[in-house]
Amino acid sequence: MPRKANSEPDFFGYAELLSDAERAELAEIRDYLQREIAPIANAAWERAEFPPEAIGKFAKLRLAGYSYPEFGDGKQRSPLFPGFLSIELNRVDPSLAVFAGVHNNLAMGSIYGGGDQAQRDRWMPQLIGMDKIGAFALTEPEGGSDVAGGMRTTARRDGDEWVLDGAKRWIGNGTFADVIVVWARDVADNQVKGFVVGHDSPGVTATKIEGKVALRTVQNADIVLDGARVPEADRLQNIDSFRDTAKVLARTRGGVAWQALGVALRAYELAREYAVGREQFGKPIGGFQMIQDLLVKMLGNVTAMFGMVVRLNQLTAEGKAGADQAALAKAFTTTRMREVVAWARELFGGNGIVLDYEVAKFFADAEAIYSFEGSREMNTLIVGKSITGLSAFT
Known part of the structure; x- marks a missing residue:
């Protein structure tokens, strides 16, 4: 009698390192993503447009809170859980997984790790609920791999504000994010600092990058900062270099x-x-x-x-x-x-x-x-x- 085919891609059973409850939760998430996200993913990719209804669908899953339990549902999960969650997101649609990753890991991770407690309390609940969407602006038109030493975007202190000038490129979620974590070099000490900048702030312009052949649903933007003013309260207080x-x-x-x-x-x-x-x-x-x-x-x-x-x-x-x-x-x-x-x-x-x-x-x-x-x-x-x-x- 022929042996039954083993269709499991996790051939060595790494998911067994998770608890029964975590595996059950991931199964529910997979089912939800197949029902709610998969049917809209390919058409959005082909049109190179972000489906706005995806935000509400992701918000229902509370995806943004899994790595920040004190601001999310308070449930402690194993360190492996976010990785297996990433697998579920990417097996449905890499573009929408990138949207979630930019928001959850880059933007929220910068605020959570680089902000003080007051800044975390201010922004994290809104970002976790996806009432506000985040972006992360590091790469520049002339600076990708060498951005650490060659960052051209500058920050100049002016009283209780900072003035930002420069340009960023390939910024995921950049066309519609409410808050953008911008990295700029302080002209006073030549050190890189982080700022939380409102998308609609004066002096901030975001333009969609067209013609992509990969991750087409991701709305990457060119962002220009022309005298954009940011309060000192919006500078990430634990970022000094x-x-x-x-x-x-x-x-x-x-x-x-x-x-x-x-x-x-x-x-x-x-x-x-x-x-x-x-x-x-x-x-x-x-x-x-x-x-x-x-x-x-x-x-x-x-x-x-x-x-x-x-x-x-x-x-x-x-x-x-x-x-x-x-x-x-x-x-x-x-x-x-x-x-x-x-x-x-x-x-x-x-x-x-x-x-x-x-x-x-x-x-x-x-x-x-x-x-x-x-x-x-x-x-x-x-x-x-x-x-x-x-x-x-x-």
């Missing part, structure tokens, strides 16, 4: 590794489902050796990615993970993800370029995930310096 900014980025790089896993996992799922259902030469293509080779290589990458992100998460929770571990995880997982989505698209043949079969979206979106939060090359140099003690940065 780019080193403090880097702490936020180290956490989010780990988040991108989970995102890469979610994308690769879904591409593998789609490919496996297609392989057992698509017939050629009188039998399912999954019965051919070359197709099985592709599937096993995909599953191997997914399983290796699981091992790395789970361990990184555990080390982070124990306070033992540094920027070099996060950099290795980001570089490794996004590279493996890129392989998986390419193999998945290959398996689909011509159908792999049609949005109806979904894999085309994951294939395209992977390119953006591969590049943001530090390119593979930059993260490689971070790890290279760690393991040799020698800097290869030029």
Whole structure:
């Protein structure tokens, strides 16, 4: 009697590290996302428009509160839970997962980690309820990988206010976010500081970046700051240098590794489902050796990615993970993800370029995930310096 097929992409059972209650909660979230988000995702991606109804749908899940229990539902979950939640978001739609990640991790993480208690109390409840949406403005038109030392956006103290001048690029949620965390170099001490800037503040202009072929639903913006005034009360009080900014980025790089896993996992799922259902030469293509080779290589990458992100998460929770571990995880997982989505698209043949079969979206979106939060090359140099003690940065 033939053995029953194992369709589980978590082949080594990493989800068993979660509690029964957490797995049940994730199952409910998966069901909700399939009902409420999946039906609107592809059309939004094709139009390159953000579906505004998604905000209310995400707000009902209280997604923004899972990492900040004192401002959310007060329920303590394991450190692994947000990572598995990221998998569920990304297996439905990477673009909408990026929307949530920018809001939850970059914007809220900056305010939570860089603000004082008064600032947390002021902004976190509104952001957790998604009454206000956040964005994170670090990258500049002429500064991506070198933004730490080459930031051109400036902040000048003027009494009880700061005057911001400069430009930011690739700012997710930037066209409609209510609050934007802007990073600027203080002209007085040459140190990078963080500011919470209202989207509609005088001197702030956001323009949508058109023509993207990846993460099309994400509303990336060019933002110009022309004498924008920010009260001292809106300067993040616990940010004194780019080193403090880097702490936020180290956490989010780990988040991108989970995102890469979610994308690769879904591409593998789609490919496996297609392989057992698509017939050629009188039998399912999954019965051919070359197709099985592709599937096993995909599953191997997914399983290796699981091992790395789970361990990184555990080390982070124990306070033992540094920027070099996060950099290795980001570089490794996004590279493996890129392989998986390419193999998945290959398996689909011509159908792999049609949005109806979904894999085309994951294939395209992977390119953006591969590049943001530090390119593979930059993260490689971070790890290279760690393991040799020698800097290869030029």
